[in-house]
Amino acid sequence: MTPGGTPGAPGVVVVTGVGRYLGAHVAARLAADPRIERVLGVDPAPPNPEFAGLLGRVERVRIDLGSLGGFLADLDVDAVVHLALVTAPDPQQGGRAAMKEQNVIGTMQLLAACQRAPRLRKLIVRSSTAAYGASFRDPAVFTEETEPREVPRGGFGRDILDIEGYVRGFRRRRPDVVATVLRFAPFIGSTANTTLTRYFAQPIVPTVFGRDPRLQFVHIDDALEVLHRSVVEEHPGTYNVAGPGVLTLSQAIRRAGRVGVPVLEPGLSGAAALARSLGFGRYGLDQVDLFVHGRVVDTTALEREYGFTPRSTAAAFDDFIRAHAGGAVVTRERLEVASQAILDGIRQVRAAVREPR
Amino acid sequence: MTGPGEERGRAHGDGRYDVPLIVAGPDAEPARRNGHRPAEPHRLEPGPRDPAVPDGPGDVWDRRVATALAFLRRRLSGDYQVDEFGFDPELTEAVFHPLLRRLYRGWFRTEVTGVEHVPAEGAGLVVGNHSGTVALDALVLSAVLHDHHSAHRYLRLLGADLVFRVPVMSEIARKTGATVACHPDAERLLRSGELVGVFPEGFKGVGKRYADRYKLQRFGRGGFVAAALRTGTPIVPVAIVGAEEIYPMLADIKPLARLLKLPYFPVTPTFPWLGPLGLVPLPSKWLIEFCPPVPTAHLTDSADDPLVVFNLADQVRETIQQTLYSLLERRPDPFGP
Numbered sequence: 001m002t003p004g005g006t007p008g009a010p011g012v013v014v015v016t017g018v019g020r021y022l023g024a025h026v027a028a029r030l031a032a033d034p035r036i037e038r039v040l041g042v043d044p045a046p047p048n049p050e051f052a053g054l055l056g057r058v059e060r061v062r063i064d065l066g067s068l069g070g071f072l073a074d075l076d077v078d079a080v081v082h083l084a085l086v087t088a089p090d091p092q093q094g095g096r097a098a099m100k101e102q103n104v105i106g107t108m109q110l111l112a113a114c115q116r117a118p119r120l121r122k123l124i125v126r127s128s129t130a131a132y133g134a135s136f137r138d139p140a141v142f143t144e145e146t147e148p149r150e151v152p153r154g155g156f157g158r159d160i161l162d163i164e165g166y167v168r169g170f171r172r173r174r175p176d177v178v179a180t181v182l183r184f185a186p187f188i189g190s191t192a193n194t195t196l197t198r199y200f201a202q203p204i205v206p207t208v209f210g211r212d213p214r215l216q217f218v219h220i221d222d223a224l225e226v227l228h229r230s231v232v233e234e235h236p237g238t239y240n241v242a243g244p245g246v247l248t249l250s251q252a253i254r255r256a257g258r259v260g261v262p263v264l265e266p267g268l269s270g271a272a273a274l275a276r277s278l279g280f281g282r283y284g285l286d287q288v289d290l291f292v293h294g295r296v297v298d299t300t301a302l303e304r305e306y307g308f309t310p311r312s313t314a315a316a317f318d319d320f321i322r323a324h325a326g327g328a329v330v331t332r333e334r335l336e337v338a339s340q341a342i343l344d345g346i347r348q349v350r351a352a353v354r355e356p357r
Numbered sequence: 358m359t360g361p362g363e364e365r366g367r368a369h370g371d372g373r374y375d376v377p378l379i380v381a382g383p384d385a386e387p388a389r390r391n392g393h394r395p396a397e398p399h400r401l402e403p404g405p406r407d408p409a410v411p412d413g414p415g416d417v418w419d420r421r422v423a424t425a426l427a428f429l430r431r432r433l434s435g436d437y438q439v440d441e442f443g444f445d446p447e448l449t450e451a452v453f454h455p456l457l458r459r460l461y462r463g464w465f466r467t468e469v470t471g472v473e474h475v476p477a478e479g480a481g482l483v484v485g486n487h488s489g490t491v492a493l494d495a496l497v498l499s500a501v502l503h504d505h506h507s508a509h510r511y512l513r514l515l516g517a518d519l520v521f522r523v524p525v526m527s528e529i530a531r532k533t534g535a536t537v538a539c540h541p542d543a544e545r546l547l548r549s550g551e552l553v554g555v556f557p558e559g560f561k562g563v564g565k566r567y568a569d570r571y572k573l574q575r576f577g578r579g580g581f582v583a584a585a586l587r588t589g590t591p592i593v594p595v596a597i598v599g600a601e602e603i604y605p606m607l608a609d610i611k612p613l614a615r616l617l618k619l620p621y622f623p624v625t626p627t628f629p630w631l632g633p634l635g636l637v638p639l640p641s642k643w644l645i646e647f648c649p650p651v652p653t654a655h656l657t658d659s660a661d662d663p664l665v666v667f668n669l670a671d672q673v674r675e676t677i678q679q680t681l682y683s684l685l686e687r688r689p690d691p692f693g694p
Contacts, residue, residue, distance in 0.1 A: 136527075137518045139541035140442045146541065210524025214443045214531075246441050254435035265524070296441050332434050339426040346422060 009035035009232040010078030010122055016065065016110065017084030018058065019043035021193060022126070024051035025220075026083060026227050031057035035232055040075070042068065043084065065106040065113070072117035079122035079231055080114055082107065085163075087128070087156050088195050088284055096155050103159035111170045120177055124230045125167050127183045129216075129240060130157040130286060134293040140214075143298045144183075144238050154286030164238075178236045182226060185242035185297065186290075188316050189220035190323035195287060200256050201324050206271070209262035212250045213294025216242040217317055222310035226302070235305050240297035243313035249291060256321050257328025265292060442542070443531030446511065453533050457500035460493075464640050465599060466694065467497065469505050471647035477508040480547040480590040481650070483554045484581060486573055486677050487562030489600035490623045492516075493638065498554060498597065499533070501645055512554040513546050515539075519620070540584060547588040555581045557670070564621035567605035571598070571685060573678050579670035582653075586660035586669070591650035594673050596680035599643030602691045604628065641691050644684045648676050 013030055017023035018041030031039040039057070041047075044064040047055060063071065065084065072080070085103050089096040107125070114120055132138070133148030134157075152158055164181060171179050186196045196217075199205060218241050226241050253260040263271065265288070303309050310316075321328075428451060431437060437447050461467040475481060485498060499512035514530075515538035521527040536542045538555065546553050556562060561574040585592050606623045614622035628635030651673060659665040 136522045137537060137539065139539050139545075140536045141541070141545060143541070208524075210526075210528065212443075212528045212531075214439070214441070246439050246443070247435075248439055248443065248445075251435040251437070251439065254433055257434075294443075330433065332430075335430045335433055339430050342426060343423065346419075 009033075011037040012040065012075060012077045013038070013079045013081060013231060014040045014042055014072065014075075014077050015058075015081045015083060016042045016106075017082075018055060018060065019045045019047040019051070020084075021048075021051065022187070022220075022223070023083045024048075024054045025224055026081060027058040028054040028056075029224055029228055030081075030231060031055075033228070033232065040077070065109045068110060068113040069116055072113050072120065076119045077117055078119060079124070080110070080117075080120065081124045081227065081231060082110055083126045083227075084110075085126055085128075085159075088286070089155065099155060100159060103156075104162045107163045107166055111166050114177070115170060115174055120174075122178045122180075122231065122234070123167075123170070124180045124182065124227065125163065126227075127164055127181050127238075128156070128160050129183050129185050129242065129295050129297050130154070130290075131160045131164055131183055132295065132297070133157060133161075134289040134295070136293070138293065141296050141298050142240070144240060144301055152286070152289060154284050154289055156284070156286045157289070178234050180230045180235050181238040182230065183238065183240045183297070184223055185216040185218045185240075185295070185313075187220045187223055188217040188320045190319050192220040192320075197320060197324075199287070200252065200258065200320065202258065203329050204259045204261055205253055206263050207249055207253070207260045208288070208291045209264050211265070211292050212248045213291055214246045214248055214296050215252060215290075215294060216246060216296050216313045217320075218242050218313075219311050219316035219319060222308075222316070225308065226306060226310070229306055229308065233306075237301075237305070239302045239305065240299050241302055241310065242297050242299050243310045243316045244299055245312040245314055246296055247313055247317055249294075252317055254330070255317065256324070257330045257332075259329050439532075442513070442534065442536045442546070443528075444511070444513070444534040445532040446534075449511070449533050453496075453529075454500050454503060457496055458504065461497045461501060461643065464638070465497070465603075465643040466640075467501060467599070467643040467645060469501055469645045469647075471649075472502070472505045473507075474647045474649050475502065475506055475510065475552065475593055476591060476650070477506075477510075478550070480550050480588060481552045481593055482547065482581060482585045482590050483512060483552060483593045483595055483647075484673055484677070485554065485556055485595040485597055486571075486681060487556035487558045488565070488570065488597070489638075490563060490604035490606045490625065491638075492556075492563050493603060494597050494600035495554065495556060496533075497600075497643070498595065498645065502552070502554075510552045513551045514554045515543055517559060540580065543581070543584040544588055547584060547590045553590075557581050557674075560620040564606070564609065564623070566609070567601070567607060570601035570605075571681050573674055573681070576670045576674050579666045582666045582669045582673070583660050585653050586656050586666070589654040589657045591652050591654075592669075592673055593650045594648040594676040594680070596646050596648070596677050596684055597643070598645075598681060598684040598688060599641045599691070602641035603638035605639070639692070642688055642693050644688055646680050646684055648680055651676075 013036055015023055015027040015030065018027045023041065023043065024047060027039055027041045030036050038059060041055060041058040041060045042063065044062060046062065047060070084106055086099040089099045114123055129142070130152060131148065132142045132146055133150050133152045135149040137149055139146065148161065151161065167179060167181055187194050188197055222243070223241060250260060437445065439445050475483065485494070488494060495514050499514060502512045503509055511534050514535040516530055516535045518537055520530050521537055536546070543553060557576040558574040559577065565574060604623065604625045606625055608624040610622040610624060614620065625635065651669070656665060
């Protein structure tokens with residue numbers, strides 16, 4: 001193995017997207033690992049102040065992915081962790097065009113730079129289960145080998161397909177580099193802040209009429225663990241990362257004590273577009289497709305290869321509920337009280353019926 | 358103090374009953390149900406008893422209400438399990454099976470034979486004939502199998518993707534354990550030891566004219582055989598007589614079907630003439646016979662051999678066809694008792 005790193009664990013690691021939640025936490029976690037010499041955090045924007053505290057031991061580099069070429073070669077980088085993906089267009093930061101620029105062009109540039117880095121031996125790319133697209137003919141459970149039957153309507157899903165295509169090309173050109181692609185289910189947890197956690201944090205949540213999709217989540221801490229293991233161990237290939245088990249959307253809404261409001265599907269697509277153009281809410285066709293079709297993946301490959309099982313979808317969701325219990329409308333206690341009231345009511349009615357005799 | 362009151366007092370005294378739902382003793386008053394009981398004023402006084410305790414032992418309605426409320430509470434707080442295909446056993450048993458039971462017992466007077474041929478544990482592929490314009494036979498088969506089989510197994514149906522395109526219907530299908538008919542799902546279910554139900558005729562079977570009743574249609578490419586071979590699952594052929602007569606399809610308005618993107622648009626003696634009344638199935642007499650299983654474990658290597666697949670599919674098809682004929686002889690009058 002290359003000098004400077006223990007076999008398996010790389011010496012110099014570059015993490016992209018450290019200005020955001022996932023990147024900052026991964027970089028901090030890798031920096032705390034004594035087996036890794038240097039962790040370089042790349043992000044063109046200054047990190048969000050809430051994550052700045054995490055990045056104490058991370059060397060921050062404020063360049064964009066386009067000028068990464070010489071940098072990777074000069075610093076003898078051993079491993080690159082690519083997390084700089086935007087999951088939903090942000091109207092304040094250029095909307096969909098900027099999102100595509102960041103996701104697709106950014107990944108292309110990063111992979112071009114990686115291809116020219118002679119010492120690179122590990123590449124970890126964040127992907128998503130959105131890679132499976134959404135179609136009515138889809139199998140219920142996706143394994144890593146499942147090909148998408150239809151190109152997704154949502155921008156993020158399309159970006160993911162492009163990104164994975166570029167990684168396939170990179171694998172062909174640099175077979176010496178261990179390339180790991182991690183297809184994450186939507187993140188959830190007590191601290192994560194994503195489109196879906198914001199969705200479930202509302203007291204009243206819109207759903208698609210006549211659809212009750214099967215959802216899977218992965219706890220953000222488990223996602224960090226898998227990313228960490230991917231860096232210090234060698235796991236070439238593509239893996240689904242999700243909590244085993246399934247929650248249906250209605251079940252998740254009920255567990256969170258929220259109220260679901262079914263909306264006709266064309267209406268929801270339109271409302272999503274309207275909300276986006278008005279600048280509030282970041283729901284897109286990606287979310288609508290997820291809420292129509294649902295998405296469940298098989299995680300046996302991950303469990304076998306990593307020897308690690310993420311906590312179940314239900315447990316991850318419970319952790320999220322505990323942190324967001326404030327917005328609950330229907331709680332277990334209230335249901336208890338209501339059913340007690342009904343039982344007492346019946347008893348009183350019967351007593352009243354009995355009284356005249 | 359009356360008898361039941363004393364009984365309850367004793368029950369609390371020796372701590373035998375922690376749960377309030379006490380089954381009536383043999384000496385309990387028989388007339389005490391549904392509020393038609395003699396007045397017992399002492400019961401109304403707020404006593405030391407827990408308010409959650411229903412009024413008396415053996416009160417059927419109290420117990421039913423309490424059970425229903427507990428069920429509702431569990432559903433409303435999301436406290437139930439759904440498998441990765443979206444199957445919700447609790448909802449299926451509490452809501453869908455009782456409805457189907459009423460239909461197949463009371464309305465169709467279904468007689469079931471050979472249910473012992475369905476394996477009590479492990480995977481099995483139940484292959485049936487499809488008919489009836491609306492795929493009611495599949496639903497009835499799953500309810501019948503669950504009720505009559507000694508192990509009360511669930512039949513996991515494989516449905517056309519059209520079913521999963523339609524809102525509401527798609528979710529009912531998933532919640533009752535169905536999934537899209539495709540190789541990955543079929544093999545996944547079989548590998549996890551489930552009982553899978555498949556109707557290889559598909560729309561050709563459900564959408565055939567009344568004149569072609571009980572004539573098995575082509576069995577497609579025999580995909581179901583390949584799935585069984587790959588997993589070494591026994592195939593249990595099943596013949597269903599009676600579903601052909603529930604909505605006798607006299608004609609198929611093809612242009613309308615194309616317009617609505619349906620595989621066919623049926624005209625029956627009652628539909629569409631009587632409007633919603635035309636949706637009531639005719640009360641035919643149903644006979645369901647499960648045939649002896651066809652083992653496939655010794656053919657696992659031949660899953661890709663078209664000759665083996667076609668031969669096996671033919672064998673299953675022939676078995677079902679012959680069983681249909683013999684069942685029809687047993688039932689001379691389609692609407693008989």
